[in-house]
Amino acid sequence: MLGLKRNYSNNNYSKDINIAKIVFIGIPLLSMVLLIIYPTYYFIKMVLSRYDLSFMREPVFIGLTNFINIFSDGFFWSSVFNTFIIVVFAVLIEFVLGLCLALLMRKTFFSGQIIRSLFIIPIMIPPIIIGLDFKLLFDTFGPVNGFLQIFGIDPVNWLGTPFWARTSVIIADVWQWTPFIFIILLAGLQSIPEELNEAAKVDGATGFNLFRFITWPLLIPSATVALAIRAIDAVKIFDVPFLLTQGGPGGATEVLSLYIYKTTFRMGTMGYGAAMALIMLIGLSLLAVLIIKIINLQNRIGWD
């Protein structure tokens, strides 16, 4: 490429290169930077201010007071706790189920295009509709309780008790995102050469040993990427609890995004909400950096 450039060292070509650089790098990058700079300015200003939309015309600078208030805000910390619980359980169950599905469906007629297309559907459905759908399913007289009755189990008040409400949110999340892990792991499984399995079988490996020593080590790259992306996305959960439980009962499903959203756009306390959003952003970034370090993402992609 460099050699070619030298051959074309006349004016016309270098002019073309400069225009091309402006069009192909300058314009898109500049529009992205503009999209970030102005909001960041507002964001920083807001984090350091008290701004109550209901009665204040202008934000008032208060320094770091917002952060001090967050420290003693019990609702904030309980929303952090709720998010943590929901993320940990949802992602773990999704991973185990997704792995089982991928292992079960490998090399059956299920692994074809049609079944994969079917499994894409939950991932792409608007999460708000999933909230709505599970509201119908978990209704006191709904089909889930109907199933339980068939097996002689007493109906459960799914959305009315803290424990079961949290469980419902987790189940809805599992329903939507297990296919995501499944599809990534299936792609990972299908890239394992068949000869390896056969060689191991010839050597006498069967069942669990085959999985433990052949399949799993080769699956680790896809598994870590799937887990990483899923964990980061799961922290942002908003739509399903927003519609399914509205954060209730008793704040049991009040996740971080939902709490920040309510304080900012329902109560109108912009400054305080922005400060909480900043803490969420920092926490999420730390999580992302940690995960990227652990799975050594950069080297895998070969961007360096």
Place this chain on the structure above:
Amino acid sequence: MLKKINSMSTLKLIALLLLLFFFLFPIYWLVLTSLKLPPDVTSSPVVWFTKNLTLDNYKLLFGYTGNLWGAQEYVGRSFLTKITPYLVNSIFIGVFSSLIAMLLGSFLAFGVNQFNFGGSGLYKWLLSLRMLPPVVVAIPFFLMFRTLGMINNRWSLIIVYLLINVPFATLLLIGFIKDIPKEISEAALIDGCNNFGIFFKIISPLLRPAMVSIFIISFIMCWNELLIANALTASKAAQTFPIFTTNFMQVERGTAWGSAAAGGVIGLLPILLSTMYIQKYLVSGLTAGTIK
């Protein structure tokens, strides 16, 4: 030996069928509820299957004023707004935001590859933008658009979604452009083609299938997004389809679930129409180019 294998696969089959049931039943239930007559929706015992199906719930959503379920009087009419403006807003915002994002994204991806620009710093920056929580995006943009007088404007949503869609399109397209052998563009360069020619005549035609999928996935992202849309809009002049769905949140238990489910089914249509097409690109799409 044969018997053992058979029993294993029977067990596998049962497990598979159970899992399939778990994943398909909620969709079946949504569709069934949208077609049921009102008394069947919340009846106890549960109506698992019925032949009494009508499209009246859908008619209600589109503002049909004739008889519903054989009766002129229906309470739901008083609070249900028409779904049409919300769908129009969603399509308008989705199409424009995805188109602009695809244009900017393909330019940037081509530029980065052609001029060896950026490197891992740019990659991390784009990836970190994709990880931004919607609530962090919504607050500053709300304040900014309020100062600009652009709250409840469809274009402000189009602009915000660029922030999510451009990094997505760029990350994905860089992966696909890298797969195109460099010799092709070098040959074109020797034949006197400039960079614009290379992009428009050689790279873009090769990228077309990937770009269509990126357009579809970006569109669905806009179609699905609730938090930012809810924060930046106030009326049906700009509100999108997910906000329409939240109308059913306040409704008394069961009263409008039929129409709510019908709205949900309408919300699934773009996904159902495009899954076959995008499934080839979905793995790389979902992982932002970290897996191909």
